[in-house]
Amino acid sequence: MNKASPHAEQPHSGHSPSWASGQPAGSACICSNSRSSLHPVQYLVRWVIVATSSVRRNPGTGVGRNRVAADSGMASQRFVGSAAACLYAAPGRLRETSPDARRCETIRDVTARQAESAFLQACRREPVPYTPVWYMRQAGRSLPEYRKVRQGVSMLDSCTRPEVITEITMQPLRRYDVDAAILFSDIVVPLRAVGIDVDIEPGVGPVVDTPVRGPADLGRLRALEPGDVPYVTEAVQLLVAELNGRPLIGFAGGPFTLASYLVEGGPSKNHDRTKALMYGDPELWHALLGRLAEITISFLHIQVTAGASAVQLFDSWVGAVSPDDYRHAILPHTSRIFAALGSAGVPRIHFGVGTGELLGLMGEAGADVVGVDWRIPLDEAVRRVEPGKALQGNLDPAVLLAPWEVIEQRAREVLVRGRTAEGHVFNLGHGVLPETDPGVLARLTDLVHAESIRPKPGRP
Numbered sequence: 001m002n003k004a005s006p007h008a009e010q011p012h013s014g015h016s017p018s019w020a021s022g023q024p025a026g027s028a029c030i031c032s033n034s035r036s037s038l039h040p041v042q043y044l045v046r047w048v049i050v051a052t053s054s055v056r057r058n059p060g061t062g063v064g065r066n067r068v069a070a071d072s073g074m075a076s077q078r079f080v081g082s083a084a085a086c087l088y089a090a091p092g093r094l095r096e097t098s099p100d101a102r103r104c105e106t107i108r109d110v111t112a113r114q115a116e117s118a119f120l121q122a123c124r125r126e127p128v129p130y131t132p133v134w135y136m137r138q139a140g141r142s143l144p145e146y147r148k149v150r151q152g153v154s155m156l157d158s159c160t161r162p163e164v165i166t167e168i169t170m171q172p173l174r175r176y177d178v179d180a181a182i183l184f185s186d187i188v189v190p191l192r193a194v195g196i197d198v199d200i201e202p203g204v205g206p207v208v209d210t211p212v213r214g215p216a217d218l219g220r221l222r223a224l225e226p227g228d229v230p231y232v233t234e235a236v237q238l239l240v241a242e243l244n245g246r247p248l249i250g251f252a253g254g255p256f257t258l259a260s261y262l263v264e265g266g267p268s269k270n271h272d273r274t275k276a277l278m279y280g281d282p283e284l285w286h287a288l289l290g291r292l293a294e295i296t297i298s299f300l301h302i303q304v305t306a307g308a309s310a311v312q313l314f315d316s317w318v319g320a321v322s323p324d325d326y327r328h329a330i331l332p333h334t335s336r337i338f339a340a341l342g343s344a345g346v347p348r349i350h351f352g353v354g355t356g357e358l359l360g361l362m363g364e365a366g367a368d369v370v371g372v373d374w375r376i377p378l379d380e381a382v383r384r385v386e387p388g389k390a391l392q393g394n395l396d397p398a399v400l401l402a403p404w405e406v407i408e409q410r411a412r413e414v415l416v417r418g419r420t421a422e423g424h425v426f427n428l429g430h431g432v433l434p435e436t437d438p439g440v441l442a443r444l445t446d447l448v449h450a451e452s453i454r455p456k457p458g459r460p
């Protein structure tokens, strides 16, 4: 039983209140070196809301959890300069307090809850009230209610229906007290949206009827426009409304992983054809990855514009290449993706499987958070990644099939090693395995929170 569910906590998690920072009412700041803050009245309202929020029963485990029932939407200025020049203003009324103010840009509305989220704080390497947790592939796969919704609807069709996307994205949050939702979609959704003949075959994965093998095939990879994926925009907007401030993670496939599906024509063990193209025809390779980077930038921008509060680039299969090849053949394109997302001001997470030797380069590519699979302990990952990055990971998903005592011990180890990082988001080392018991994930979520809770400042 999670007596200390962080989402049932009082909203104020040890930050300086707004009235102490001089921030006017009706505004929230998510500057990298300042805390979100609330006007005393907002603070009181939120405290009452939280204190009176109803306890919902967790359908998976019977674990009772408090939920924040409501939240106050507030405009935010995301600041890209020094904290001293940070702006605070009501929506549409930008008040300049210094010349640097021009460097502040309004990104979108955020709720106070989002600005305070432990997940976003950890991504930004700020102090956290507890270690935040979410799971790659938390939506779908192991949930019976997912399989029910998907009955008679193909995978890619389900990714084009905003209500279905919303429902499936929310399903894990009804069972687990995770700190973020991840949009239900797939890395091949934008490829299909620009006209690539890709489908997802049950039990197989993405299959491309006409693989990309020569320069003539590049023409099929046109730019992605928001109008190509209206269902993604609509679903993200619906979700942001429903999530009540809990962050939504948008995502896209990384350049190597997308190229692999396109070149191989489907899932591949060693990505031999893809690597043959990388080695044998650098011109075509860079042209291909350039187009994929364009599509990815656009897909991620669409999700952030609609309200996603972080993005993850899944370059799942990039661990197949050596560090040298990564640097020359992939990093320039990944760097471009992360640089293009920089102005959006949301944390950028970069993940790949078997990438122990690439972790430093994956950070260099411009991610704020480097995802680590289970093969490298987090304290070792800290040594491999340059300073100034948070880490995400890295419990082996297969551990969740072992007895609870083993899971508990392994999770504690991940938490302890995670404390050596500047910021740590607890996750698995790869996606949830289909055979995972959802009750175990619920229990693990509560364990991570309870084990990692930090004392409030000023308390013994």
Ligand code: 1CP
Pocket (backbone or CB within 6 Å): 135, 136, 137, 138, 139, 140, 141, 150, 155, 182, 183, 184, 185, 186, 187, 188, 200, 202, 203, 204, 205, 206, 251, 257, 266, 267, 268, 314, 316, 431
């Ligand atoms: O019939 C089904 O239920 C299809 C299974 C499925 C699901 C639920 C696929 C086919 N994709 C998805 C959703 C999905 N895909 C999400 C949902 C959000 C979540 O809960 O995390 C995400 C993030 C993805 C991303 C994705 N798709 C990746 C990167 C993440 C990873 O696991 O490494 C990759 C590599 C894919 C391709 C893909 N799509 C589907 C499958 C089975 C695969 C992998 C195939 C292979 O082994 O190559």
